[in-house]
Amino acid sequence: MTAASKPFREKVLPSTNSSWRFWRYEGTSIPFNWHYHPEYEITLTLNSHGHRYVGDCIEQYEELDLVFVGPNLPHTWCSHHSLDGQTQPVYVAQIPASWLESMTDTMPEFEGVRHLLALSKRGVKFSYGKAKEVLNIFDSMHTADPMKRFIGLMEVLKCMLEEENPVTLSSSSFSFTLKNDIANDKIEKVIQYIHDHYTENLTADQLADVAHMSTNHFHRFIKQRTEQTFTELVNQLRVGKACSLLINSDLPISTISDLSGFNNTSNFNRRFLQFKKCTPSQFRKAFSGKMSRKAAYAV
Structure with a gap:
């Protein structure tokens, strides 16, 4: 990182049926x-080592690096390539600031979290022991439904609160001034276009025209700004639409596939499994089961 390096604003899209992203x-x-x-972020790296950049702090990091970063604090990790080809997983939880801060303002149970949020404005690093605890929670959250993931997030916050010696990273004198980001307007326009036209056969060329850039530049732009490829971004939004239809209608899955913008049911099933870790029919059955139990309790 050089003095001329300018951080860009990342667009965070919540996970399907969630108010935050995991x-x-x-x-x-x-x-x-x-x-x-503008979101709070909890990051846990596995099986990698390299350099971590948070504000004006540059440090080497090793296996199981757990860090809590506050809103609008520039950051990144940069690891060495795996010589043996093994993957380097990273768990990331990104929570809207207004949502998390409102809980500290209105719920006495979250009083202790207030201090943690204040520390996160400089970035907070946690011990190896806490990182191992959080890894177990994140592993269980990976295939969990939205409610269980929310409970897991509360467990992670509690775990971090119990850290005896949290280490702040960026100096107290570091400041980052937010500036108007023209590129942020472009990503907003692209996502809105996808929301408005998700049933159509969307192409990168088409969206590149919307953003007024070349197709190659558009692919790099989307990956950098959302940490997803263009195809992954479109499919995530389409799967979200499908989840709503599966929950709120009795339409056949083949019909929901068409209404969600997928070209065939096989492709729909593959993409749904990719994002939800279950098939559309399993998702509908699981949700129907939960609703049946709630109705039974209400009687």
């Missing part, structure tokens, strides 16, 4: 991706 990234390295966003 995901697991896997690759043979973690690329330098100097960025910021």
Whole structure:
């Protein structure tokens, strides 16, 4: 990182049926991706080592690096390539600031979290022991439904609160001034276009025209700004629409596939499994079962 390096604003899209984002990234390295966003972020790296950049703090990190980053604090990890080809997983939880801060303001149970949020504005590193505890929670959250993931997030916050000696990273004198980001307007326009036209056969060329850039530049832009490929971004939004239809209608799955913008049911099933870790029919059955139990309790 040089003095001329300018962080870019990342667009965070919540996970399906969630008000926050939880995901697991896997690759043979973690690329330098100097960025910021208005959400709080909990990051846990596995099976990698390299350099961690948070504000004006640059440090080497090793296996199981657990860090809590506050809103609009520039950060990135940059790892060495795996010589043996093994993946380097990263768990990331990104929570809207207004949502998390409102709980500290209105719920006495969250009083202790207030201090943790204040520390996160400089970035907080936790011990190896706490990182192992959080790894177990994140592993269970990876295939969990939204409610269980929310409970897991509360467990992670509690775990971090119990850290005896949290280490702040960026100096107290570091400041980052938010500036108007023209590129942020472009990503907003692209996502809105996908929401408005998700049933159509969307192409990168088409969206590149919307963003007024070349197709090659558009692919790099989307990957950098959302940490997803263009195809993954479109499919995530389509799967979200499908979840709503599966929950709120009795339509056949083949019909829901068409209404969600997928070209065939087989492709729909593959993409749904990719994002939800279950098939559309399993998702509908599981949700129907929960609703039946709630009705029974209400009687």
